[in-house]
Amino acid sequence: MEHEYDLAVIGGGIAGLVAGTIASESGLKTILIRKGRGATSYSSGAIDILGNLVESQFPLSPIDALSTTGVIRSTHPYVILGISENNREVHTELIVQRVKDSVKWLQRNLDGLCAEFTGALDQAMEAITVLGTTKPTCFVQKTMDMGNLVKDHDDSNLLFVDIVGHPDFNGRLAARTYAEFQRYADKPVKRVSSCSITITPFGKPYNISSVEVARHLDHSGLPKEALSELRKNIENTGATHVALPPVMGIESANTVLQEIAELGVHPFEVLSFPPSVPGMRLQQSLDAMYLESGGQMIVGHEVVGYDSADDRVSRIIAKSPHRKMKISATSTILATGKFIGGGIKGTESGFKESIFNLDTVDLNYNPTDDLRPQKLTDRVNVQYEGHAVFSVGVPVDRYFRPINYDSQVVYENVFAAGSVLAGYNYLVEKSGLGVGLTTGYTTGLNAMKYIKEEL
Structure with a gap:
């Protein structure tokens, strides 16, 4: 036929x-x-x-x-x-x-839609990657919008957050790399730190893939325990911005980030390597x-x-x-x-x-x-x-x-x-x-x- x-x-x-x-x-x-x-x-x-x-x-x-x-x-x-x-x-x-x-x-x-984006043609942005390096780009998904991190650099306090057992993002390494880069930046961020939270899609915190975390957050939302851990670390560090692994959900990422924003910070996802939840x-x-x-x-x-x-x-x-x-x-x-x-x-x-x-x-x-x-x-x-x-x-x-x-x-x-x-x-x-x-x-x-x- x-x-x-x-x-x-x-x-x-x-x-x-x-x-x-x-x-x-x-x-x-x-x-x-x-x-x-x-x-x-x-x-x-x-x-x-x-x-x-x-x-x-x-x-x-x-x-x-x-x-x-x-x-x-x-x-x-x-x-x-x-x-x-x-x-x-x-x-x-x-x-x-x-x-x-x-x-x-x-x-x-x-x-x-879940990939709606923001940015401008007349100004490139230096988006942060999972390694803590930066990459020039033009438009990012709204979940990756860094807000006024660079603009208000004198008052910006950036907290890198990773997930225990998730091997695709090491918050401590990313924070160290980003802090090193800040030594040569025109507008260095005031302070950089890191912490870990626990999200366990299958009950045990190890060998958790990006897609598994994202789908778990889509179905169950951000666990109260993880939100509580994050709140304590934000209070201890005085963070104004939170850099998260790019796994905050496929459909529900904006909802998850809104929950975190209610803690008084500006949360955003960093750029990912393949396999990429933001790419999906x-x-x-x-x-x-x-x-x-x-x-x-x-x-x-x-x-x-x-x-x-x-x-x-x-x-x-x-x-x-x-x-x-x-x-x-x-x-x-x-x-x-x-x-x-x-x-x-x-x-x-x-x-x-x-x-x-x-x-x-x-x-x-x-x-x-x-x-x-x-x-x-x-x-x-x-x-x-x-x-x-x-x-x-x-x-x-x-x-x-x-x-x-x-x-x-x-x-x-x-x-x-x-x-x-x-x-x-x-x-x-x-x-x-x-x-x-x-x-x-x-x-x-x-x-x-x-x-x-x-x-």
Whole structure:
């Protein structure tokens, strides 16, 4: 049996879900196909727009970085956003405006969901991680909002709180690291300390995973004993702010933090490593947003084939362990990710896009079809420029349609979004979810125009 849709989205991370929601909101019949959870669920849950440009050699505010991108890197996905329809020149103000539009759209759609976020494009924030280090980012979930910790640094007293038996966050180590960093800060926090509380989902305080704590808090709330322990430590240290492990619930994190706030402090979660509860929150909220818009989703299916004719993809074939589905769509959005999602594959022969066998290029749009992955990695593990392999992806035209090595559009009805794209290194730039959001938003609009014969 063949299923017919206006738009088929391949991939279930932020890029695919945003693109699918844009299309569904406009009344298009949309289906999203994914193998499992998108790579977004493994992220920290913070939305980086552009924290750093390698070539600039110093951190920039998001808007400054966006304004500089076109000068430094003409192949960056953000630069493609700024190509004018009329004269095909890059306009910095167009880049900034399109990023603002996508952020405002997402903020509106996530309002009231468990991953609603806060932040601003004109000022980067230094969010605290589980190690006690800081990371430049642009938007964080409201549960991670540090409040006036830095602004009122002369009066800020920060207490790191960990959970006994939870190995993913050591409050004492984080406090020590953060205090060391404060020695070099322009606005150092007045005092930093740490303590532990007890939360036992299974009755014994050891080997407790982040997801187990989060689900326990969702179902049972914050235990009175833990709240009492926390109250005593706040009174003993005089804390004004409390840094918590990012496990305060998937659905109920805001409620748990409100309970803690009633103790007279400003509580917030720190940024997480994978597996990430805030990442799960973001994925769950994006799923809910997409389904609320009227889109359909099939999970556990992998796209294994397609049919094409006259420079168009007419049908894709999705397979699960129990069935095959033939899906006909007027347009298709490729949002399969890079290496985690399997969108790009690297072998001894070179790199290739995994579904449509599209050409791949590196940071500067040089061909990589005959490059072994080892050629794009460096023996130095930690380096400012990062590893070039993470810049490999699909080259696109100004509408985000994949092109070949001759700069010709491969399929006029296929658009690409997210980390499957070439031209940027999201790990070094701190731009992963930002590029996913803005390119998903833009390709959703472009696919909609194509389907309505406006492109």
